[in-house]
Amino acid sequence: MTRLSPADLLSLGSLGIRTRRLRAALSALGIALGIATVVVVTGIPASSQHALLDELTALGTNLLRAQPAPRQEDPVLLPEASVAMVRRIAPVTAAAAVANTHVRVRRNDLLDPGHSSDITVLATTPNLLETVNGRVQSGEFLPRPDFPSVVLGHVAAARLGIQDVGEQPAVFVGDRWFTVVGVLDPMPLAPDIERSVLVGWEAARTSLGFDGHPTVVYVKAHEESIEDVRAVLPATLHGEIPGLVQVSRPSDALAAKRATQNSYTALFLGLAGVALLVGGVGVANTMVISVLERRSEIGLRRALGATRGHIRAQFLTEAVLLSGLGGLAGTVLGAAGVAGYSALHRWPLVIPLPVLVSGVLAAFVVGATAGLYPSIRAARLTPTRALSA
Incomplete structure (x- = not known):
């Protein structure tokens, strides 16, 4: 069985993104907004908290x-x-x-x-x-x-x-x-x-x-x-x-400062999780529609020798790339929003590094999860059934 090289897999996975740019951009926007929400709802409270803690420290804690x-x-x-x-x-x-x-x-x-x-x-x-x-x-x-x-x-x-x-x-x-x-x-x-x-x-x-x-x-x-x-x-x-x-x-x-340090995290992370879930649903929806629209392409590739594993890897890679690009864009967008809001209120800029890293990783995980069913569905199509659609 022929194996796809990483370069070939990346080229195939980005094919749908390159040929359907507007749809890809709109789908990635959902993930971007979700990741941006993660960054904003953690960065703004963290910056606000840091400013408050600085004020409390000045009181001689x-x-x-x-x-x-x-x-x-x-x-x-x-x-x-x-x-x-x-x-x-x-x-x-x-x-x-x-x-x-x-x-x-x-x-x-x-x-x-x-x-x-x-x-x-x-x-x-x-x-x-x-x-x-x-x-x-x-x-x-x-x-x-x-x-x-x-x-x-x-x-x-x-x-x-x-x-x-x-x-x-x-x-x-x-x-x-x-x-x-x-x-x-x-x-x-x-x-x-x-x-x-x-x-x-x-x-x-x-x-x-x-x-x-x-x-x-x-x-x-x-x-x-x-x-x-x-x-x-x-x-x-x-x-x-x-x-x-x-x-x-x-x-x-000092007692007020210690109480402040643990007062907000769970609520805002919950809101961020909901936003990320909405973005993941958008990616899954886009990938399902992409499979339906590209049945003839799938059938042709199967007829030319592509295996089910090749098809599955292609669409899974596309979903991960789509979410990854959205995650990177959302991280930049969220960081810019936090920086602007902090500057407006004259707060120190605080964006926890784990939030930035985990935001991008979460985007890849969401993409892989959202693309799993559409990639399996695409791989199940037989060449004759796909070409007859």
Whole structure:
């Protein structure tokens, strides 16, 4: 028995597509719409979810705050190496510290030294903004931590009457001038930083008499391990009496974020499956009609020596090619739709790679399934019966 080479099989399978282009295009359109629906109904919710999760993350879902418990006598001092100690906890991704220097800040040196504007002067480690998701509104964040310069929290800047650093303003901290190099954006989740003037850790040591003991340690960790990190923080910072360290509980936004991650998948995949099924029915219908219309061609090929296997392989290949082309077109169409919709809403573009791959594979599977009956029906036609039609 003569066997068809893959090239010959591909040529025969594409014959019906090449000779009946409009019908093939309309049939492939059904599959394309089904696959496009798969991509759209997974990509748009995924992009929306990613945008929502980013907003929830900005609320501090992975942030903890550790500080000494208040005591009337013998106040608790956190170790000077607190940040380095915390960073050794495996799930921790960032850690920073601030410390109250207990000095006053004034707009100029002519004001009464006893003047109070409820602004705290905090010594800070360089990576504070990275840890607490803060941003600089004007200027930069302490480019030289050992230099007498400050960054103003949003509220502190308003109270001092400084909104930008274009003219290099200065404030009087303790008994010397400090250059203002930056102003922060609002940070409602960290009101203590909003109302503070931030000084570099080394500059606070050399210019303000700071002793190096942190007042608050901010810790960022992987969300799935945030409770575990919270449990070990007190012992890490104060091994002798862990109860003397207070650690904030995880943000309520974390629970909302975890609930959001599993809220939509089943519904949208069900809708996509229905759309793909409709496309498969369209391909099956097209292939059945193609067999009926091409009975004389089938009869002629059988009379010239084509076997039932050849006929079956030809029409099955045609169905798979038809669905495959529709699947590729639908993937591109769906991805373009998701990209456009995400750009319109300013969401990050998220299209799960497994969805793209499985969409194309699903198209081939649908094509093979839809073409199975028509190919078997075509193969059953005898040469005399096909030519007499």
